[in-house]
Amino acid sequence: xxxxxxxxxxxxxxxxxxxxxxxxxxxxxxxxxxxxxxxxxxxxxxxxxxxxxxxxxxxxxxxxxxxxxxxxxxxxxxxxxxxxxxxxxxxxxxxxxxxxxxxxxxxxxxxxxxxxxxxxxxxxxxxxxxxxxxxxxxxxxxxxxxxxxxxxxxxxxxxxxxxxxxxxxxxxxxxxxxxxxxxxxxxxxxxxxxxxxxxxxxxxxxxxxxxxxxxxxxxxxxxxxxxxxxxxxxxxxxxxxxxxxxxxxxxxxxxxxxxxxxxxxxxxxxxxxxxxxxxxxxxxxxxxxxxxxxxxxxxxxxxxxxxxxxxxxxxxxxxxxxxxxxxxxxxxxxxxxxxxxxxxxxxxxxxxxxxxxxxxxxxxxxxxxxxxxxxxxxxxxxxxxxxxxxxxxxxxxxxxxxxxxxxxxxxxxxxxxxxxxxxxxxxxxxxxxxxxxxxxxxxxxxxxxxxxxxxxxxxxxxxxxxxxxxxxxxxxxxxxxxxxxxxxxxxxxxxxxxxxxxxxxxxxxxxxxxxxxxxxxxxxxxxxxxxxxxxxxxxxxxxxxxxxxxxxxxxxxxxxxxxxxxxxxxxxxxxxxxxxxxxxxxxxxxxxxxxxxxxxxxxxxxxxxxxxxxxxxxxxxxxxxxxxxxxxxxxxxxxxxxxxxxxxxxxxxxxxxxxxxxxxxxxxxxxxxxxxxxxxxxxxxxxxxxxxxxxxxxxxxxxxxxxxxxxxxxxxxxxxxxxxxxxxxxxxxxxxxxxxxxxxxxxxxxxxxxxxxxxxxxxxxxxxxxxxxxxxxxxxxxxxxxxxxxxxxxxxxxxxxxxxxxxxxxxxxxxxxxxxxxxxxxxxxxxxxxxxxxxxx
Numbered sequence: 001x002x003x004x005x006x007x008x009x010x011x012x013x014x015x016x017x018x019x020x021x022x023x024x025x026x027x028x029x030x031x032x033x034x035x036x037x038x039x040x041x042x043x044x045x046x047x048x049x050x051x052x053x054x055x056x057x058x059x060x061x062x063x064x065x066x067x068x069x070x071x072x073x074x075x076x077x078x079x080x081x082x083x084x085x086x087x088x089x090x091x092x093x094x095x096x097x098x099x100x101x102x103x104x105x106x107x108x109x110x111x112x113x114x115x116x117x118x119x120x121x122x123x124x125x126x127x128x129x130x131x132x133x134x135x136x137x138x139x140x141x142x143x144x145x146x147x148x149x150x151x152x153x154x155x156x157x158x159x160x161x162x163x164x165x166x167x168x169x170x171x172x173x174x175x176x177x178x179x180x181x182x183x184x185x186x187x188x189x190x191x192x193x194x195x196x197x198x199x200x201x202x203x204x205x206x207x208x209x210x211x212x213x214x215x216x217x218x219x220x221x222x223x224x225x226x227x228x229x230x231x232x233x234x235x236x237x238x239x240x241x242x243x244x245x246x247x248x249x250x251x252x253x254x255x256x257x258x259x260x261x262x263x264x265x266x267x268x269x270x271x272x273x274x275x276x277x278x279x280x281x282x283x284x285x286x287x288x289x290x291x292x293x294x295x296x297x298x299x300x301x302x303x304x305x306x307x308x309x310x311x312x313x314x315x316x317x318x319x320x321x322x323x324x325x326x327x328x329x330x331x332x333x334x335x336x337x338x339x340x341x342x343x344x345x346x347x348x349x350x351x352x353x354x355x356x357x358x359x360x361x362x363x364x365x366x367x368x369x370x371x372x373x374x375x376x377x378x379x380x381x382x383x384x385x386x387x388x389x390x391x392x393x394x395x396x397x398x399x400x401x402x403x404x405x406x407x408x409x410x411x412x413x414x415x416x417x418x419x420x421x422x423x424x425x426x427x428x429x430x431x432x433x434x435x436x437x438x439x440x441x442x443x444x445x446x447x448x449x450x451x452x453x454x455x456x457x458x459x460x461x462x463x464x465x466x467x468x469x470x471x472x473x474x475x476x477x478x479x480x481x482x483x484x485x486x487x488x489x490x491x492x493x494x495x496x497x498x499x500x501x502x503x504x505x506x507x508x509x510x511x512x513x514x515x516x517x518x519x520x521x522x523x524x525x526x527x528x529x530x531x532x533x534x535x536x537x538x539x540x541x542x543x544x545x546x547x548x549x550x551x552x553x554x555x556x557x558x559x560x561x562x563x564x565x566x567x568x569x570x571x572x573x574x575x576x577x578x579x580x581x582x583x584x585x586x587x588x589x590x591x592x593x594x595x596x597x598x599x600x601x602x603x604x605x606x607x608x609x610x611x612x613x614x615x616x617x618x619x620x621x622x623x624x625x626x627x628x629x630x631x632x633x634x635x636x637x638x639x640x641x642x643x644x645x646x647x648x649x650x651x652x653x654x655x656x657x658x659x660x661x662x663x664x665x666x667x668x669x670x671x672x673x674x675x676x677x678x679x680x681x682x683x684x685x686x687x688x689x690x691x692x693x694x695x696x697x698x699x700x701x702x703x704x705x706x707x708x709x710x711x712x713x714x715x716x717x718x719x720x721x722x723x724x725x726x727x728x729x730x731x732x733x734x735x736x737x738x739x740x741x742x743x744x745x746x747x748x749x750x751x752x753x754x755x756x757x758x759x760x761x762x763x764x765x766x767x768x769x770x771x772x773x774x775x776x777x778x779x780x781x782x783x784x785x786x787x788x789x790x791x792x793x794x795x796x797x798x799x800x801x802x803x804x805x806x807x808x809x810x811x812x813x814x815x816x817x818x819x820x821x822x823x824x825x826x827x828x829x830x831x832x833x834x835x836x837x838x839x840x841x
Contacts, residue, residue: 040111040128041092045100046136050093053083053129056116057090060125064090070118075357077379078112083129085116092127100131101168106196108133108170117357122375124405135173135225139165142293145234146219148201149333152209153242157202159189161327161337164198164291165221165231172224179220180235186217193325193339198291201235209239246334247273247284253339254326260316260347264309268299271306273328273336280331289325289337301326308340316346317381348386348435352378354443357408362448365419373399373447374411378431386435394428394442401429411445419449420486453491453545457483459553464539466521467558470529478512478557481519483541491545494519499538499552508537512557521555529561530602563607563656569664571598581667584646586638594623597630597664599652609655615663616649623668625650632666644671 041054057064066072067087074085084095104110111130117123141163148160167175178199180188186201199219215237222230249271256269275282286306288295300311306326314322322342329335359374380387391401391409398415411427425447432440459481466479485492495516501508512535514521521539535557542550572582572595582595601608612630617623622642624635632648646668653661 038126038128040130042130042132043094043098044132045098045134047094047098049095049097053092053094055090056085056092056127060116062090064088066118070120070123071358072116072118074114075117075124075377076114077353077355077377078114082112083114098131100133100170101137103131105168106170110170117375119358119375122404122408122410124408133170133173135169135223135227135229137168137173138229139167139175139221139223139231141165141219141221141231141233142290143233145236146290147236147238149238149240150203150207151242151332151334152207152239154203154207154334156204156206158246158334160186160201160203161289161291161335162199162201162219162235163233163293164196165233166196167221167223167229167231169223169225174223175221176224177222179222181218181220185215188219193291196291207239213239215239240333242332245275245277245281245330245332247275247328247330247336249273249326249328249336249338251338253341255341255343257343257345258310258314259345260314261349262310262314264311264313266310268308268310268342269340270308271301271326271328271338271340273306273338275330275334277330277332283331284328285330287327287329289327292324295322295324298322299324314344316344316383317350320344320346346383346386348382348433348437348439350381350386351439351441352380352389352431352433354378354429354431354441356443359411359445361446362450363413363417364452365417365449366452366454367413367417369413369415371413372410373413374445376409376411376429376443378407378409380433382433382435386433388434389431390434391429391431394430397425397427399425399427417449419451419488420455422449424448451488451491453487453543453547453549455486455491456549456551457485457494457541457543458551459483459541462553464553464555465558466556467560468523468527469560470527470562471564472523472526474523474525476523478521478523479555481514481521481539481541481553481555483519483551483553485543487543487545491543493544494541495544497540497542499540501537503535503537504532508535511535512537514539521557527559529559529604530565532559534558561604561607563603563654563658563660565602565607566660567599567601567610567652567654567662569597569599569652569662571596572664572666574664581669582632583669583671584634584638585672586640586642586670587672588634588638590634590636592634592638594632594634594668595666597625597632597650597652597666599630599662599664601654601660603654603656607654607656611653611655613651613653614648615651616647618643618646618648622646623648632668638670642670644669646670 039054039056039059043051043053056062057067064087067085067090072085072087074081074083080096082094082096082098084093085091086093100110103112109130110133111128113126113128116125116127118125143163146163150158150160162178165175165178167173175197178188178190178197180186180199180201185203185205185207187204189200189202191198191200201217215235217235217237219233219235220230221232222228250273251271254269254271258266258268271286273284273286275284285303286301287303288299288301296311298311298314299308301308306328308326320343322344324340325337326340327335327337355377357375357377361373363371363373376391378389378391380389389407391403393399393401393411398413398417400412400414402410402412404410409429411429427445427447429443429445430440431442432438464479464481468476468478481496483494483496485494496514496519497516498508498512498514503511509524511524511527512521513524519539519541535555537555538552539555540550540552542548584592584594597612599610599612601610610630611627612625613627614620614623614625619642622635622638623632623646625632625648630650630652632650648666648668650664650666651661652664653659
């Protein structure tokens, strides 16, 4: 790596001037904007692609990791990127073929500059690559031959300017000298003008048209490369008759200014030359010198008047100064040259150009204010104030632009973003220069805002209410809840679930279920209005974000009653085993309250409104029933002709659709005494008689079974006693030792030696036979046998005490059989009494 100052020498070519301004611009950018380091490399042209230029990381003192983390890259405004930065090794290599002649032309030294841009934090490191010339071009002439007409009277020392050879190489590899062969009449003199070399033929020996009317010469141009290269042009000289005076310009150098972008035909200047000869030899014509043949494309010269006009549009950014030679030639072929220098004046004709270095889209909506979303570079090819640019953001958007380095701008967020409010922005950046009038350009950036889960699902209402009829089918849909989440994608995917709670001690999941995707709430079971009137629970809506957000809503489901229950008669109670009757004295007045039919309906509303009416009656003219209260009253005075037995069939009907009903039979006895009632009602119910006969049969059968068991036990006891008596006699005569046993003494509680038991019975009678009751009380004797433990240890051996154990077993058996017989008998007696009570009532 070597450091050099950019300089330009020579003939004032426009490319050289442009390069000087570019170098100055880069120099100012580096030092005015706090650039940290500047490096310069020198490489020969025509290097192969991938050839090493230099180790940027080492030369800048940067770590390779910094290059990667800072996303180091080459920033250049040119269309062709000649070098490539390999951030993995920190090396700068050749990316495209570099042709020094194409890149710089005649400007020397030839170099190009670019910046290495790093982010986080942003750093800018200028790099200058000097391209060294290689002798890869030979000198060339524009024409294959040159033709001159020289008067034979040309004075010795006359000069004839020859066409300049052009060598694209520079320095030692460029054009070095000319060689003229043969050189009998002319000698060659070389001159330097405008950074280039041209040659003149100087006449050193007089011409004689009569001896030789035409001369053929060769002009050879050679460079200083190794190996040396050369170019040749043929020179034809036609010798004409004497014209010994050449035209003379009134100025040796013409200087003028012209504004860039001047329209075609704009007058630049007029050159003037005079010839002291007379006649046709004094007529002068003007032309551009062959040394600047390319100038014909830019300007036009009038051959007669010498007026120079613009031939095509001039661009200040390409050529700031134009120099060329103008020739004046008389009719005799004598010429004279003058130099023209044209200074091009800059106009504000270039709009700023916006180049995007980086742009990040989408950006998260939770990005803090001041987040960098893009870096842009703005260039203006104009100079001075015309090239000074500034940037601004068009419209009111939450973004701002900031400049840290000259012509580099960072696009930043200026406020918090909310995707739900604005999902994307069109950010228009306006770049304008300081010219008069100023020029500007725009670039629009489409920035999308990415979502974060910052919104919970929202229900449109705080309470959902629905109703469902009872006895529904399980799985029927009751209602649908729906929550909206303003987020997007997975963050907006809402799922529904039940909050865990209990309804009447039962988990809510056993009553209802909710579809996690659609929010449809369905019944899990069939509902019964009589058991539960309403369901109140909570549904939670949860999104799919991470972490998830949720919200709750209350749901109330009302169970609607249906007429699914018939009325139930509470009074009078219907029995199948006995006849129930209400007694009405014959002296009862009109409106006498016989009884009241009491019924209920577990339904609600109009389904529970009950009405009563007589369906059937023994005498419809004697009784009536209240339509709404169920009271049975006499309609007329009871007479002796009215029968004792009266039967009413009362229909109880609800008000449902369709209605349900129940029927109750009311027996009424019209009599003044119980015997009359008994005599009449004995035949009233044949069913009761059959029932009593069956009951009597079962009781007699039970008594017989008990008696059989009693006799069997008695025989068994006698057999056991006889057997034991015989065994004792055998032991007594055998003289064997006997181990005495003394059981405890037994006595009954009454001390009479018998087991008498006294039982108490309570009989309660009411007008309703089903409410009558018989209570079998506990026997008066609390203990059948008492044990005296004081004599248990007394050692007596007698036959009487040895037989006490057998007596105890016998007593227990007799007590059991006797007690069971008594119980059966008492039950039988109680049943007969109840039957009598029924008949009496």
